[in-house]
Amino acid sequence: MKAIILAGGTGSRLFPLTLPTSKQILPIYDKPMIYYPLSVLMLAGIREVLIISTPRDLPLYENLFGSGEQLGMSFSYKIQAQPKGLAEAFILGEDFVGANPCSLILGDNVFYGSTLSGVLSNAVEHINKNNGAVIFGYQVSNPSEYGVVEVDKQGMALSIEEKPTKPKSSLAVPGLYFYDNNVVQIAKEIQPSPRGELEITTVNNVYMTQSQLKVELMGRGMAWLDTGTHDSLLDASNYVAAIQKRQGLYIACIEEIAYRKGFISREGLEKLGQNLNQTEYGKYILEVAKEKS
DSSP states (O other): OOEEEEEEOOOOGGGTTTTTSHHHHSSSSSSTTTTHHHHHHHHHTTOOEEEEEEETTTHHHHHHTTTGGGGEEEEEEEEEESSSOOTTHHHTTTTHHTOOEEEEETTTOEEEEETHHHHHHHHHHHHHHSEEEEEEEEEOOOGGGGEEEEOOSBBBBEEEEESSOOOSEEEEEEEEEEEOTHHHHHHHHHOOTTSOOOHHHHHHHHHHHHTEEEEEEEEETTEEEEEEEEEHHHHHHHHHHHHHHHSSSSSHHHHHHHHTTTTOOEEEHHHHHHHHHTSSSHHHHHHHHHSSO
16 A cells, blocks of 8 residues: 655645744654654555645755665655645546555544554555545544534444534544545546545545545544644644653654564664654664663
């Protein structure tokens, strides 16, 4: 399976922070925002990633990650000239996706929890065995502010609505999606919405009408954090800081994940840590490298 990180847009709700730089480069406590969605893909076992961003900002990601070889991964890059909807990512990434299934994650979504790896594994396994699509449901107290999914007893989607005035459930749909290879053709065939965008909800509705839209529930042990406002960005930073200081374990340390997933060797991890050894982050990587197998 391959994956796309969509890191475009202007980040206008975060002006003036995002006037000089990409929203997804902004820090969440001690690392760039994009590390968090990238870590999710890595935990799912995905090693080939396409990053889509604006003409101005794409070089930032190329400089940050390069080829991905240092993480045992492969990164590709693509420009999205104008934001034309989330589903456009599959059209822009058609050559990258090829004949493979594909995941899409938004570059400003943060996920954390002890059950995350299991939830991701379930999604990948479902796509590999059954094709179709997998989205996620996250319990919220204010569902009218989100895309909302209604689920049957078998975990299949019954309806999806965008910011409904009368929600049929309290399950919001986070910005993380897994699809079989048909998603590229579906994205090419859907029509723009009234606001002129290729909506990911329209793609999901196509799978739903074919009884192929599975919903994985993110339970109480999971955190899904939005970073779209100054307050939510600060809240996310405080959340990460509190957990890392209390547990001594880092969230979204992509070097550690690459090592624990077998993407890189212990020597490779040590090299990455040495490059950052003047920081607490680098010292943490070196401590991980010292652990006994």
